[in-house]
Amino acid sequence: MFNPTTAIAAVILGICSSGVLASDDYTQHVHPFVGTEGAIPGSSLGGGNMFPGVALPFGAVKIGIDTSVVDLPQGGISSANSGYTPRGNSTGFSLIHISGTGGQPKYGVVSQMPLVGSIQAQGINVANNMTYLTNRTNESASVGYFRTTFDTGVTTELTASRHAGILRYHFPAAASTIKSSSNITIEADTSSVTGTSSASNTTAGTQAHVLVDLAHALPSGGGGFIAQKYVKGELHVASDYSGYSGSAYYDLGWNQGQAWQIFFCGNFSVPASVAWTFFTPYNFLVPPATAPTLSPYYDIYASDSLAIGALFTWEHNSALQLESRVGVSFLSEEKACQFVRTEVPWKQTFNETMQAVKDAWNTEILSSITVPKENGAINNTLLGLLYTHLYGSALMPTDRTGENPGWQSAEPYYDDWYTIWDIFRCTTTFYHMVFTDRYVGMLRSLIDTWRHDGYMPDGRSGNENGRTQGGSDSDNVFADAYARGLGKVSTINWHDAYSAMLTNAEQVPKRNMDFNAWDGGTKEGRNALPDWKQYGYITTNYSRSISKGVEYAQNDFGLYVVAKGLGEKSDAKKYLKRSENWKNFWNSDATADLTTAGLGVYTGFFGSRAANGSFDQSVNVTNCGGCTWGDLTYEALIWEYSFTVPHDIEALIQKMGGTVAFEARLDASFVNGLSAGSGASNTAGTCVIPPIGSCSSDPKGRALFNPGNEPSFATPFLYNYIPGKQYKSVEKTRYIVNTYYTLQNDGIPGNQDAGAMATWLLWNLIGLYPISSQPIFLVTAPFFKALDIRLGTTNPTSPASKSNMYLKIRAPKLSQQNIYVQGLNVNGKKISRSYLLHDEIANGATVIFDMGPQPSAWDLEVPPSFLSGDFTV
Known part of the structure; x- marks a missing residue:
């Protein structure tokens, strides 16, 4: 029964406690994780489904973490509408999300996933995120900034502009392995990707990877009639392994729309030691059991239910900090690349970009009520x-x-x-x-x-x-x-x-x-x-x-x-x-x-x-x-x-x-x-x-x-x-x-x-x-x-x-x-x-x-x- 006395007491706490007036930086009072959890602890079911990643006001890019809640009490995988759930393993970071919605998910596309160590020894199938999804800890979010640390030891920081995102990776000097099995085939010289084929002889901790998977999208419950799916795409890897560009089509999802296309353009602060591309038969309801072949082909196109992606690898002997800047466009690759050049140029630091996000929110939105x-x-x-x-x-x-x-x-x-x-x-x-x-x-x-x-x-x-x-x-x-x-x-x-x-x-x-x-x-x-x-x-x-x-x-x-x-x-x-x-x-x-x-x-x-x-x-x-x-x-x-x-x-x-x-x-x-x-x-x-x-x-x-x-x-x-x-x-x-x-x-x-x-x-x-x-x-x-x-x-x-x-x-x-x-x-x-x-x-x-x-x-x-x-x- 409603109790006015209880209500009044609650209001007291909102009026009379001591505090300080807000400064001009109103972002300090924003708590991005509010609304990410529902009534069941650790679950997003019935909660606000809020997006805790980074975006500008009404921004086109909303860069954030994507998680899997399979086999967890989350109310089904359809509850991860913003990509984020309090519990669950991460499958990567993507640039396009929505915030706070119900129904079946939409977006979660243009993704990267940081991996470490021997791909082969860990039994990672780059076309099946269930083989590399990773638990995470030590998450932090504020206006313009998101950070998480994977069990592999990789810490990822995110910030964004209106049409581009920045991912800053901190790879450890000695990385943890997750699994030890062998189900991946590598063409040409494999030593720079996985060391030897035997898990006992791998050189763990000397390799950092960024996986680009065009088929990555937020999964949906409700079966194949609703679940969004990748349709086809193309991918171009720079000859010096410094970046990539391309496009992909997706359809269905929440609004049950027809196929739509998005273009992307990504660069790295340090060119990779080597890069590979792959393709595999695609079924959006059943992940592939067989790992694809990694090939030295740098301009690829696939349709007819073929998923494609790329794996970039860096050899390193000590801790490695790496940035990737990725632009997205609904019109062309050229425009996606232009967004990277104009909105997040390399002369502009991560922290400067983060501050620009805070400034935009303070100026346009948060200062509207004082x-x-x-x-x-x-x-x-x-x-x-x-x-x-x-x-x-x-x-x-x-x-x-x-x-x-x-x-x-x-x-x-x-x-x-x-x-x-x-x-x-x-x-x-x-x-x-x-x-x-x-x-x-x-x-x-x-x-x-x-x-x-x-x-x-x-x-x-x-x-x-x-x-x-x-x-x-x-x-x-x-x-x-x-x-x-x-x-x-x-x-x-x-x-x-x-x-x-x-x-x-x-x-x-x-x-x-x-x-x-x-x-x-x-x-x-x-x-x-x-x-x-x-x-x-x-x-x-x-x-x-x-x-x-x-x-x-x-x-x-x-x-x-x-x-x-x-x-x-x-x-x-x-x-x-x-x-x-x-x-x-x-x-x-x-x-x-x-x-x-x-x-x-x-x-x-x-x-x-x-x-x-x-x-x-x-x-x-x-x-x-x-x-x-x-x-x-x-x-x-x-x-x-x-x-x-x-x-x-x-x-x-x-x-x-x-x-x-x-x-x-x-x-x-x-x-x-x-x-x-x-x-x-x-x-x-x-x-x-x-x-x-x-x-x-x-x-x-x-x-x-x-x-x-x-x-x-x-x-x-x-x-x-x-x-x-x-x-x-x-x-x-x-x-x-x-x-x-x-x-x-x-x-x-x-x-x-x-x-x-x-x-x-x-x-x-x-x-x-x-x-x-x-x-x-x-x-x-x-x-x-x-x-x-x-x-x-x-x-x-x-x-x-x-x-x-x-x-x-x-x-x-x-x-x-x-x-x-x-x-x-x-x-x-x-x-x-x-x-x-x-x-x-x-x-x-x-x-x-x-x-x-x-x-x-x-x-x-x-x-x-x-x-x-x-x-x-």
Whole structure:
């Protein structure tokens, strides 16, 4: 059961402990390992799946370690989405990753693996990473830097630029061997690679190797229908063994996309003593049992399921430090090599590159929120949460402007929308306010994708749309941007944006086949439009019929917002009407009986409806099975989705029986032990899948509200829609923050999801929360006495880092006892609303929270809804 006293005590620790103010180097407060672990110690399952390697803000290169979790309790190899798992052996380092996502992995390509000693004596098959994967220790990560040490004694350090990575290897003078068997064949002079063929006569510790394996990619669970795979490639080794270049194709993976090509160009600080190439038959599900022949061929090409790679070897008698600098491009080898020359030239040291990464993060991202001196004594944990999650908010999507292989355009280009389903709820509004110029570029990129690919994405990776989870949620993104003022930005072609939204709303996409969703239709657009138009709801002829319908209503509200702004009156009326279709899903007879938990019976929920209009009365609103692609709802319970009508909360309250019943249902949402969750990878809490009620004593026991998944994001703020109850939003959100967000490796309650969890926390630290597609913020209470948020909204096309406009949050009375809002003052004006208008703060403002020790019914005016008359044509 939620305990306000516990929540208040937790907040005390975040306010009153002594500490120091942040210096100009905000990177010192970023903890890259936060969110790399799940509820099971050592496992990433159910954790943030955060990428702890090195990248610039929204950088194309994300260089990091790749690990194997086979035969470890990680929940399957599909949990290594960022390449990193807390436990598990390493299979190398690669340059392309994503961060914080769920689902099947994508990328983990353009790799190197350092090896030592006799390849032959250790039984290493260079085409089978299971023969050389290596345990690692002594890992360290900070902004711009990652280090790990393998059991072989090799220490590897990483840093990066926007399109290139640096790998610095420290090979020991005497290396350890791993295995002793012989299964490798070497052509020509073998002495420089393996010594003699007998393990007893090898000269261990005199050879350092770097393996370049084009077939290397992050492995996936889920079988061959989903797992990404290498297709073909080519490789060119420099005649003096100083480097290499080439390209490779890969397909499938998370978005189930078609084959895409990446080019690479790598150099070494010291030319190798010798280099070899190899090829072998390739089966992405079964590693080769026979080792390939190493050959002195330096320009090779392979297709038809032939994997290729190269082995570079250095003879050394003492410890060897070696650097490799590798550039990647989606356009050409020449451009990949150019990135090495211009972004990480040899005259620029490793440490200088690392400092450049830190400077970029400080300038563009981390300095956007600062803690002024008037805050007084602060807590380093709060600083860590603030800056760690500012960092996590800006790793995705990937800025590949100038690197678009699909079409030529002067527009910005962003890939790895992973996914808009996750980020439309509060992340894109954060981008809007804080990284405004970036956000304008992202919007232009989405429009340009529609121009050339036919649809805006809900998910996109590897330069192809894929993995639409519910509705066409780019509609919500554009509606939110328009409602909050970007409709005035001339660099955004709003007529094209609206045309792209109309495509989503009216054109049935081709139905791609998807082994996760029995009805397919997961690439783009809204595949259930035929039902939506005919019935005003979605029948069980389509997967995820309830959650899709809930989102389609929000999507159509988004079209209403933009149509109204552009003067399209007939369209505005049409889509406003369609946005009320959520009511057609409402089953007034559906119940949830929680009397055994000491609660009541709750009536009225979204329901599963047939074409003849009948509801399936057997549906359990508190148990969704797996909440998977083929179920009635996706990644959340029907109970959770029944709160997700942000554009029409007043009508929703009436459907639930009025404000008293609505409040009681909200209260029940936060009682521990009432839910089995929505799948292990999407459910916060340490309690193993339980019978209902058995987790009630666990402080992280599973409630119907799920802090680890996006459909529940707005639920704890909905008390603001009940007059005088804003204090409960404060209680619930503080409890969630203090229970589920820490600076430990498991300190995120679910997949970070491209910054979704990060920005949810950031809004809570600020004391506001945006409602998508509406120009309002719900008021909670800040975690700092003073906080300055730099706004880039005044001139949305200029770098936000150069803005001098700030939103100043002040709560001078905030203390151990004073966590409740007593009143609000905005720019010198006292208000009694539980929400702020976007225009009140977007161009700079001072918001003063009057704080006190007891709840206060200061909030007389609730946020707008349909029935309040605020959304009319």
